[in-house]
Amino acid sequence: MIQLAYIRENKQDVIARLAVKNMDATHDIEEIYTLDIEKRRIQTELEMLLAEQNALAKQIGELFKSGKKAEAEDLRNRSTAIKETCKSLEEKQTELEEQIKAILIRLPNLPSPQVPAGKTAEDNEVFLLDEHFMPKLDDAALPHWELATKYDIIDFELGNKIAGAGFPVYKGMGAKLQRALINFFLDNAGRAGYTEVQPPILINEDSGFGTGQLPDKEGQMYHVGLDNLYLIPTAEVPVTNIFRDTIVKAEDLPIKCTAYTPCFRREAGSYGAHVRGLNRLHQFDKVEIVQIAHPDHSYEILNDMRTYVTGLLKLLELPYRVLKLCGGDMSFASALTYDMEVWSGAQKRWLEVSSVSNFESFQANRLKLRYREGNAKPVLAHTLNGSALALPRIVAALLENNQEKDGIRIPAVLIPYTGFDKIK
RNA sequence: GGAGAGUUGGCAGAGCGGUCGAUUGCGGCAGUCUUGAAAACUGUUGAGGUGUUAAAGCCUCCUGGGGUUCGAAUCCCUAACUCUCCGCCA
The missing domain is CATH 3.30.930.10 (Bira Bifunctional Protein; Domain 2)
Structure with a gap:
């Protein structure tokens, strides 16, 4: 499996080298590239929400301990609301990851620069x-x-x-x-x-x-x-x-x-x-x-x-x-x-x-x-x-x-x- | 094939649903001591992602998958694997 980080940085090189294996990977590489950007955007968004949720859960625990029930309930509702958003972002992220992997695993290895061109x-x-x-x-x-x-x-x-x-x-x-x-x-x-x-x-x-x-x-x-x-x-x-x-x-x-x-x-x-x-x-x-x-x-x-x-x-x-x-x-x-x-x-x-x-x-x-x-x-x-x-x-x-x-x-x-x- | 038990960081082994990424021991690494080594003592020690000049920070991961919950290593379901006993067998 070609390293995703390498594709991220060297799109054109990847396409050129796969061409030596007689493969036009332009479409696949562009797709991976786009999906990866989207995936990371969603991941960032998701992680911010998860951080907030973690903080809330911690606060709720403390509020319950000190008997401040009403405040705890309040936070609990907020947390439940965030949870919905997290769930859909998570699904989206998983889907994108799967799409990326599906393409990635069927791409052959990049030939070394010394590989001669040829078909058969x-x-x-x-x-x-x-x-x-x-x-x-x-x-x-x-x-x-x-x-x-x-x-x-x-x-x-x-x-x-x-x-x-x-x-x-x-x-x-x-x-x-x-x-x-x-x-x-x-x-x-x-x-x-x-x-x-x-x-x-x-x-x-x-x-x-x-x-x-x-x-x-x-x-x-x-x-x-x-x-x-x-x-x-x-x-x-x-x-x-x-x-x-x-x-x-x-x-x-x-x-x-x-x-x-x-x-x-x-x-x-x-x-x-x-x-x-x-x-x-x-x-x-x-x-x-x-x-x-x-x-x-x-x-x-x-x-x-x-x-x-x-x-x-x-x-x-x-x-x-x-x-x-x-x-x-x-x-x-x-x-x-x-x-x-x-x-x-x-x-x-x-x-x-x-x-x-x-x-x-x-x-x-x-x-x-x-x-x-x-x-x-x-x-x-x-x-x-x-x-x-x-x-x-x-x-x-x-x-x-x-x-x-x-x-x-x-x-x-x-x-x-x-x-x-x-x-x- | 039948019955039961288990799967936690390199290994061993804890872990009332709420500062647990996780106590402790061993191992590893660094230091003190020593001519040097050992012993002893002290400190340190998982992975991935994100981020940054570098860091910090943040997220995820306690076999895999699903669920309950504001919150799960901890509860439930499920799969795989391992072990013990019985049976069978090269």
């Missing part, structure tokens, strides 16, 4: 390309879904029977590879200073609101109707919400957490070749990294996180590229996002395996997540997160890029985790 994924800026580990495959190379069947490590049909499309069953070495990757990612995050947490994978509405999934984006999440809970689309939601309604000390920043969780996405309307195999699933595993940062350092930290993720890709011996997302391709809550994509040798496509974002104070404002410098007033913190990493597409790329005549080669760093060096 085509307009993203290639920030970095590392083809060092580009595989040399011949035309007989198999896509990962065929390799999965050939080596009997992932069964899509079986998952279909149990839950539906997009819920694969990993078997044997396939399952072990999943576990190996999760442990490998968690261990690395731990070494990089992230504290491991295991959060709930069901969240309530407040949590969904805090990180920006609710309202409006509930269609992307599975909903447990009976208990009104949602399955998490990413660990970002429960982990960031650990810090909802908290004031942390400035010297404790940055706070770094990592979590492995399964993630659930409805992906309604997705179909076709691009969602085959592991490319797009309803349930998948991911290790997430989250940081709560001081506003002065959040962009350095974003760079650190990006470098950390590309470091993992190098360790896994995967060719990758880093995209700086354009305004049109960025998510609702993000101020700046880098996407990491790995090369999938047989599909001959780039697959997104991580997305690292700085949300600045957008989530913090919804979460009421603040830090305090000494005895100063609390200030909204910045939140950041990134996948480190999402498993399925990593697996897809590993299978395809490392296919050899006698099996699939496991990268050296993973062998201690898998216990085998080849899937046969």
Whole structure:
């Protein structure tokens, strides 16, 4: 949620920056601005009356005590009269506040000034390309879904029977590879200073609101109707919400957490070749990294996180590229996002395996997540997160890029985790 | 699932419907003492809004929502959550 005080002072800047996300917010911003002025006018008026009422109530109490009944009655009538006015002003104020919030919560975050203009994924800026580990495959190379069947490590049909499309069953070495990757990612995050947490994978509405999934984006999440809970689309939601309604000390920043969780996405309307195999699933595993940062350092930290993720890709011996997302391709809550994509040798496509974002104070404002410098007033913190990493597409790329005549080669760093060096 | 109890400031824990934003303890911060630290003592210590050069002042907040009243942390209704006992269970 954009800070109301910022809109108050910087109308034109807000409109200009939302235009980078291809949104004409002129009307919304003007409306907020006008409603806010009116709201504050009413608030002032109301508060003066409330002050008078408080004073009267106090006097009445004293008059009753000293037995001056008639005078007390007199004041009581006056107070009753004021009460009516207060009530209507209060209603008006609440209504205005609701109107302001209704607009405010559906406005996306302001993109950082360095976000490139653009409408679609085509307009993203290639920030970095590392083809060092580009595989040399011949035309007989198999896509990962065929390799999965050939080596009997992932069964899509079986998952279909149990839950539906997009819920694969990993078997044997396939399952072990999943576990190996999760442990490998968690261990690395731990070494990089992230504290491991295991959060709930069901969240309530407040949590969904805090990180920006609710309202409006509930269609992307599975909903447990009976208990009104949602399955998490990413660990970002429960982990960031650990810090909802908290004031942390400035010297404790940055706070770094990592979590492995399964993630659930409805992906309604997705179909076709691009969602085959592991490319797009309803349930998948991911290790997430989250940081709560001081506003002065959040962009350095974003760079650190990006470098950390590309470091993992190098360790896994995967060719990758880093995209700086354009305004049109960025998510609702993000101020700046880098996407990491790995090369999938047989599909001959780039697959997104991580997305690292700085949300600045957008989530913090919804979460009421603040830090305090000494005895100063609390200030909204910045939140950041990134996948480190999402498993399925990593697996897809590993299978395809490392296919050899006698099996699939496991990268050296993973062998201690898998216990085998080849899937046969 | 059944029965009961509760939800107050960072934590613990008081609070006859009328100077209660709230007693007290702990913790935190500052000071005295000390070579330094500890102990002891003293002071200070919630959030949001409004306002101001800065303050003062004023308003709101005692889980959320609604109600009664001139006046509510205190009474009533309601929701959520927590705890205890019983049942069930990985």
